């Protein structure tokens with residue numbers, strides 16, 4: 186009996202893809218972002234169903250993620266968005282991944298390596314326009330073009346940038362980023378570099394700026410069934426592919442006034458039943474990203490949430506459902522166990538509980554069950570194993586570093 190599992194409905198992912206491509210401008214294509222293990226759903230499974238649905242291009246953050254897709258038969262374009270280093274390049278080029286280049290020093294290094302392998306490496310250029318993360322800044326573009334013109338073994342398939350505030354109502358910052366991108370592309374063109382594809386949109390910009398769909402739009406959030414923010418409600422019908430479930434592993438009737446959990450922050454208000462479920466913050470349960478207030482009203486909401494916590498009340502959480510009833514978390518969430526106050530209604534050992542679990546934070550070791558065309562057809566279970574990394578410990582930190590650099 187599985188004690189905790191996640192059901193992923195791949196039909197919903199395919200349906201979200203079909204809805205999204207309906208909004209594509211002519212000539213543009215979807216580059217499906219399946220980073221972070223497909224936002225927790227499973228990168229391979231999500232990419233497969235998208236490829237079956239006609240998607241021709243995928244993006245991940247790391248080379249390793251890209252290799253996993255190739256090893257599992259994904260044939261489309263695979264773009265690695267994050268910066269990569271030399272030890273990862275031979276495998277990446279051997280598998281036909283397209284690497285993002287965002288650093289002048291990497292250009293000739295990669296050119297030389299590709300030459301040594303006797304191949305043309307396909308690369309995409311990342312421009313920095315306001316995200317403050319990776320990419321070429323405007324003053325580097327002439328030198329970049331010079332290096333690329335000399336490179337014999339690099340073929341530039343694309344140029345792109347990433348928006349920092351695309352989901353915001355105020356579009357000024359994003360428009361400025363776009364203007365910087367257009368300017369960067371034209372500077373590259375006058376210096377003799379004209380990449381085949383251009384792309385700028387993530388999910389939010391895809392919805393808000395149809396004129397900027399260009400050759401590709403990079404969609405992640407929408408495909409896994411989320412809107413990029415509250416302001417996008419009703420913009421397109423999305424289906425939620427995700428359901429996290431677990432079973433009641435213990436249930437006990439307790440008297441009014443019983444303390445529950447660490448620090449005893451929760452005390453039962455009347456006679457009730459306490460049910461224990463096998464999930465906790467090590468599974469990503471109850472783990473929320475740090476809330477940064479976007480204004481005074483937001484700050485007030487965060488303060489109220491925290492005051493409520495002092496009294497053992499967890500506010501703003503999505504519902505926890507047991508036999509169709511909403512139940513609440515009692516006390517602090519533990520590392521791998523959580524207690525629910527389920528009242529006096531029926532509750533038995535083994536009962537199914539629907540919990541809310543943030544996709545990208547859900548522990549990958551939780552069993553995933555995949556649904557397609559109405560039936561569960563596959564499961565994925567990760568086991569921890571040990572593998573020998575090296576014959577012996579390196580003698581010094583310097584030596585270890587040298588090995589890492591390859």
Ligand SMILES: *Cc1c(COP(=O)(O)O)cnc(C)c1O
Pocket residue numbers: 218220266347386387388389403404405406407413
């Ligand atoms: C994650 C990511 C995306 C996808 O963003 P969503 O908002 O999830 O659609 C697109 N581009 C880059 C560079 C990303 O890192």
